[in-house]
Amino acid sequence: MALWMRELGSVKRLAANTLEAYGRDLGQFMSFLAGHMGGPISLQSLKELRAADIRAFMAQRREESLGSRSLARVLSALKSFFAFLEREGVLATEAFNAIRTPKIPRSLPKALTVVEAKNTIAAVDEMEEQPWVAARDMAVISLCYGAGLRISEALALTKDDLESDVLRVTGKGGKIRMVPLITPVRQAIDEYLKLSPFKLWPEDPLFRGVRGGVLSARLIQKRMEQLRSALSLPPSATPHALRHSFATHLLGKGGDLRAIQELLGHASLSTTQIYTAVDTERLMESYAKAHPRG
Template identity: 80%
Template sequence: MTDSAFATDDFVRERLSAWSREMGAVKRLAPRTIEAYSRDISQFMSFLAGHMGGPVTLKSLRELRGADIRAFMAQRRSESLGSRSLARVLSAMKSFFGFLEREGTLSTEALNVIRTPKIPRSLPKALTVLEARQTIATTQEMEERPWVAARDMAVISLCYGAGLRISEALALTRSDLETDILRVTGKGGRTRMVPLIAPVRAAIETYLGLAPFKLWPEEPLFRGVRGGVLSPRLIQLRMAQLRSALGLPPSATPHALRHSFATHLLGQGGDLRSIQELLGHASLSTTQIYTAVDTERLLDSYAKAHPRG
């Protein structure tokens, strides 16, 4: 590929910068998403520069054909890029060209003839109710320092008992705990309200009573041993210890506890729309995957229990 620094002329390069700013300031996409999209478009521009024999200009983009995009996607697939990553590449291109169309710079039909790569449907791996309870109950046995043990138990309890992503749990402040309703800021800056059930509240209160640091209302609640913001890596390592101690599969991660929260709620009769709101999913289709999880578990139990299974 051509060096991406020389792949475009000044005008296109400036539009790329403006698009990146919009993704952060207006669309409020996650930094990692912006980084991935920018990298994908940079690679596309490098490909086009080599494909067209010179820096990409506005004229080049206006003359873009579906065949050019297919050639780029084929090259990326030949580099062992999977379907999920290819779908992200196409999403990045649609985002950039959508930006150009909104600002009136150009409009193209080239992307409309490109099919999104089929992504294998992978079901989230949930723990059983017993495994989830054992995970939380065993957490304190993994650590000699009482306040660290209480801290880790509180974070893990939030992942299972409130369905939080680990990043959401570690971003909580004292002020987020003023009532029995948690105020959680999730992906895209979206805020949702999640009930704080008694066992989770008790785990947090235990941690607060033992924490050796002054925890101000607007500062992160969970701290490392030196007082800094707790790293998610430490909770991931704690889960690795728990997997080993309890004989859990490699899929038993902090995020699996969030999956377990949703799966167990659905199994107890929770409706999808409520679970969507609790998880902070922007689309109900994202939440619907848990119906497949629950059906798979039901069929598995049936096969094991039925006399003809």
């Protein structure tokens, strides 16, 4: 198991939370099999694994109120582990070939309105007494909305990633993309760099905590919680919602779907296409409110 986890982390570069979940999923599966098969699990019992055994485990997890998205992750973890065993020549099983991935209900991202997004950024100054901390938080939040970055991507930036009007972003799987910086975002970053009390070397993380360490995502999430309360925004108004808002607002202004895909760092266009549904839903809401017979 340790070798498999090491491969997931170093080769496939899965996030730490995903690695933890995969390890937990596999452990739960092995515990289930021990009870299901009436004894300790050996290589031979794994070789004799049947599709019915996997379905029984999935059914048990479903009874424990595990949702379809989590069940899909569980199945992905198990498939990954047994594929690893096969590549290593330990064992091979075809039991998973007959198992379908649970259907995941499609949920639309909850974007803020343009006014809400602008007000959120503008209100950061009112939440913080230390000017450099306020400038820092405004820069991070501006990157989520003005450049469509994930919070993890914004906090992983180094000073070296900043070029004149372009940002080098390292996304999921270590994939690098170039994102143009609009003037307000660039100005927010420059203001933070001017006020920051720490010496920032080109290869060091750009955003720092008050003690000089790498800024925690939790602090930005807490800042968004304060902003939600102050501006009476819905609970869905998170740093990630600003990224959704970036894509939705670009699309609403006629942005090209392929270009938005590149800006967001989506591997598949189908992931980006969900924003067409968001924009259509917003259009229909506006239509229903504005039409005399709405």
